[in-house]
Amino acid sequence: MIEFDRVSKRYDGGYTALKGVSFAMDRGEMAFLTGHSGAGKSTLLKLMTVMERPSAGNVLVGGQALNRLRPRQVPFLRRHIGVVFQNHQLLFDRTVFDNVAMPLEVIGAPPGEIGRRVRAALDKVGLLNKERMNPIALSGGEQQRVGIARAVVNKPPLLLADEPTGNLDPELSADIMQLFEQFSQVGVTVLVASHDAELVRAMGNRVLTLREGELVSGGASPREQLHGH
Numbered sequence: 001m002i003e004f005d006r007v008s009k010r011y012d013g014g015y016t017a018l019k020g021v022s023f024a025m026d027r028g029e030m031a032f033l034t035g036h037s038g039a040g041k042s043t044l045l046k047l048m049t050v051m052e053r054p055s056a057g058n059v060l061v062g063g064q065a066l067n068r069l070r071p072r073q074v075p076f077l078r079r080h081i082g083v084v085f086q087n088h089q090l091l092f093d094r095t096v097f098d099n100v101a102m103p104l105e106v107i108g109a110p111p112g113e114i115g116r117r118v119r120a121a122l123d124k125v126g127l128l129n130k131e132r133m134n135p136i137a138l139s140g141g142e143q144q145r146v147g148i149a150r151a152v153v154n155k156p157p158l159l160l161a162d163e164p165t166g167n168l169d170p171e172l173s174a175d176i177m178q179l180f181e182q183f184s185q186v187g188v189t190v191l192v193a194s195h196d197a198e199l200v201r202a203m204g205n206r207v208l209t210l211r212e213g214e215l216v217s218g219g220a221s222p223r224e225q226l227h228g229h
């Protein structure tokens with residue numbers, strides 16, 4: 001589902017954020033991306049949504065080589081990738097329902113389908129009874145779950161999360177990670193950037209570690225890992 005082949009990213013200012021990063025992830029796999037602040041985690045995620053382009057190497061998402069993607073194809077790629085942010089970026093002048101419906105509104109889905117899919121997504125994150133509320137009235141953990149419902153309402157095959165539990169206490173953080181795990185069990189590929197070493201360890205998933213832009217562990221393919229290296 002994801003393939004990085006010797007990917008480097010040098011920003012315009014001259015800073016090299018990623019150096020020769022190679023790894024692959026299978027469909028339905030869940031992995032964590034860790035590393036010190038500034039190690040390149042957000043940069044790596046941005047290459048998958050084409051918020052940034054690599055300076056060298058190739059990124060493939062769902063078999064599509066992103067370096068061949070024309071600018072007008074980028075919105076189509078992004079519809080297949082759900083993104084969850086630390087500060088969830090919800091709109092506080094709209095209801096929970098309307099926040100989750102946004103990706104479907106953008107593609108002009110029919111209202112009946114929007115209703116059905118928004119409720120299915122809210123049901124998955126346990127917030128079906130809060131659809132008419134304003135997200136400002138929800139707890140931090142609930143707000144983050146609204147952000148997750150919005151990220152998955154399109155049924156994307158790939159889900160990326162950038163520090164999704166950064167503002168949450170340990171128990172709520174564990175709940176959010178379990179939710180990601182459930183999505184991976186139904187075939188969604190999930191990559192979660194996280195600083196939370198303890199939680200990452202407790203989850204037991206594959207861990208990709210960046211240090212100063214280099215992938216220092218977890219870069220082997222799942223098959224290679226199975227054989228111990």
Ligand SMILES: Nc1ncnc2c1ncn2[C@@H]1O[C@H](COP(=O)(O)OP(=O)(O)OP(=O)(O)O)[C@@H](O)[C@H]1O
Nearest residue numbers: 011012013015017036037038039040041042043044
């Ligand atoms: N648009 C940009 N222009 C220039 N340099 C950038 C840009 N974005 C990121 N960088 C630099 O690239 C490096 C990696 O940044 P990145 O955001 O990928 O790290 P990170 O691992 O996600 O860090 P954090 O955990 O603090 O979010 C940093 O030194 C940062 O200053």
